[in-house]
Amino acid sequence: MKDILSLSKKVEDKIQSEFKKIDEISMENTKKVLNAFNKYSISEIHFAGSTGYGYDDIGRTAIEQVFADVLGAEDSLVRTQIISGTHALTVTMFGILRPGDIMLSITGKPYDTLDEVIGIKENTSSLKAFGINYEQVDLVDEDFNIEEIRKKLEAKEYKLIAIQRSRGYSSRASLNVDKIGKVIKYIKELSPNSIIMVDNCYGEFVEANEPTHVGADLIVGSLIKNLGGGLAPNGGYIAGKKNLIEQISQRLTAPGLGKEVGATLGINKSILQGLFMAPHVVAGSMKIATFAAKMLEELGYVTYPKWNENKTDIVLAIVFNNEEKLIKFCQGIQAASPIDSHVIPEPWAMPGYGDKVIMASGAFTSGSSIEISCDGPIRPPYIAFLQGGLTYESGKFAVLKAITNII
Numbered sequence: 001m002k003d004i005l006s007l008s009k010k011v012e013d014k015i016q017s018e019f020k021k022i023d024e025i026s027m028e029n030t031k032k033v034l035n036a037f038n039k040y041s042i043s044e045i046h047f048a049g050s051t052g053y054g055y056d057d058i059g060r061t062a063i064e065q066v067f068a069d070v071l072g073a074e075d076s077l078v079r080t081q082i083i084s085g086t087h088a089l090t091v092t093m094f095g096i097l098r099p100g101d102i103m104l105s106i107t108g109k110p111y112d113t114l115d116e117v118i119g120i121k122e123n124t125s126s127l128k129a130f131g132i133n134y135e136q137v138d139l140v141d142e143d144f145n146i147e148e149i150r151k152k153l154e155a156k157e158y159k160l161i162a163i164q165r166s167r168g169y170s171s172r173a174s175l176n177v178d179k180i181g182k183v184i185k186y187i188k189e190l191s192p193n194s195i196i197m198v199d200n201c202y203g204e205f206v207e208a209n210e211p212t213h214v215g216a217d218l219i220v221g222s223l224i225k226n227l228g229g230g231l232a233p234n235g236g237y238i239a240g241k242k243n244l245i246e247q248i249s250q251r252l253t254a255p256g257l258g259k260e261v262g263a264t265l266g267i268n269k270s271i272l273q274g275l276f277m278a279p280h281v282v283a284g285s286m287k288i289a290t291f292a293a294k295m296l297e298e299l300g301y302v303t304y305p306k307w308n309e310n311k312t313d314i315v316l317a318i319v320f321n322n323e324e325k326l327i328k329f330c331q332g333i334q335a336a337s338p339i340d341s342h343v344i345p346e347p348w349a350m351p352g353y354g355d356k357v358i359m360a361s362g363a364f365t366s367g368s369s370i371e372i373s374c375d376g377p378i379r380p381p382y383i384a385f386l387q388g389g390l391t392y393e394s395g396k397f398a399v400l401k402a403i404t405n406i407i
């Protein structure tokens, strides 16, 4: 333990240059948030909220304007009625796609929980069950397969093109906003009518721009990840082109009702304060990931990304090549969490996931992964995905405990 502490001091000295870059991005995003709050005159009146149908909820309207502005979008849906990131993506896909349409993923197989939504795995309520087809192009050398994308777009009309920014539960690289912008430009030239949706989960505020700033028609994510800043009690967001948000809102609520309904049940203040905190909280979790990556590198482990690589999401993948170490590491994170630190997580068959998964999450908000959390599917090469942390200090404490646990 003493060795680990002295190593951690050296590591922290070495990573200060990365911290400086992270602070600069946090400043940019903080400016964006405060400018949007100012533009829409956010006041205490917006905290009041609504019940029942939720008509005329001026707080909800202001929140959706602020989110759109910050994200470089025309409009947004930011709702407590969106259950999770998976639900936000589901509503978006069902909102846009119609029987006979084809959806194309250009970042390989999407996040595990979308298997049954798309129909990669049988489900009587999948897009496939509604006659909506799915195709994918895998990444090559951790980048878009431009040649294959071109062939597809020249052969057929694709209604929706999906891009996943973050690695999800795979060891592939995450795709930064610059790369995403370039591929969007390329697609728009070949297939101007295709709607481009980016699964932005874990990516928000990691860079100074979002995919919507570089041409994405829609971005989608969860409020118990980055943009909730650890304060939003639940919810998700969808942001993008005004006409598309309008169409998706008809699926989220009901045709004819759209954006006009949806009570906020007292959460407006948490959403606004969460967004206000988010640039700083995201910066903290990037610092925790940087610290963990350098510590683990010193101890001989491979991480994606490396400590000094530019980041586009808050996820750190740690390759253990060993089932027991993966489990022990996650158990160490749990033991250092604020809530349920006395509980020992074990691998289990979680709904929506193919393999057994171990999840360490001792969070104030159940399942929140902007709070320190670590999880991994029990399959070779036994990778742990570490993310979040509401404060740098608590995240560092958890990383040190987890490392002690595997030594």
Ligand SMILES: *Cc1c(COP(=O)(O)O)cnc(C)c1O
Pocket (backbone or CB within 6 Å): 084, 085, 086, 087, 111, 113, 164, 166, 167, 168, 199, 201, 202, 222
């Ligand atoms: C977290 C995540 C989702 C959706 O997750 P929920 O747990 O349903 O909020 C989708 N895609 C990616 C890349 C994610 O990281």
